[in-house]
Amino acid sequence: MTMATRFIENKSQDCLRTKAAKVALVQVLETLTPTSVIGIGTGATVEVFVKLLAESNATFSHCVSSSERSSKALEVAGLVTKPIAESSSLDFYIDGIDEGLNNGVTVKGGGAALAREKVLATQASTFITIADDSRLVEKLGIFPLPIEILPAAKSSVVHTLKTMGGVPKEREGCVTDNGNIILDVSGLDMMKPKQLELHLNSMPGVVENGIFAYRSADLMVFSNAEGSYCLFEK
Structure with a gap:
């Protein structure tokens, strides 16, 4: 993915989450139609987007949520939702990130979804990420990589990850909406994220890992004290 930068001056006193969410909302509203379906990620940043979307009174079909937490946020906002099990295509997917490269590759999973x-x-069709610019990194691995696994596979997966140089730690008190556990893994070589994403998912017992390389972001919105900027595909 070739990325270009577009700066958006916004020196308001909005928090960084709000600044990024407002820019993402503008991007969505530009092409939103009455039949559009919007996917919603999980976490505090995307919940700001949900609130702004509801306040915009935009006309679209419905939202699809990635978690029980986000479903509750959508319900509170008064937005129409449909279950993820009934979803096959979306016009937009909006979510935060834990860290990301300027080519659209990200790591997600801090919210266990x-x-x-x-x-x-x-x-x-369009995957938009929103975050403050501390999440934009030159190389992945600062944030431990979340991996969702079957509880029965814990010992096996931990052993395999250690042979790869990883340092896995089970996330305390965390059970995903799918009934699984999360390992947060540091120390892995993440210089080739596509290959690592595929390799991790080939391990028996691994449900999914937090590398979004095969499906990278189409538009990345970052905010800082001076405003917001977009990294987007040419």
């Missing part, structure tokens, strides 16, 4: 998030991102 990475498996459903990847389903929705893959279904979407």
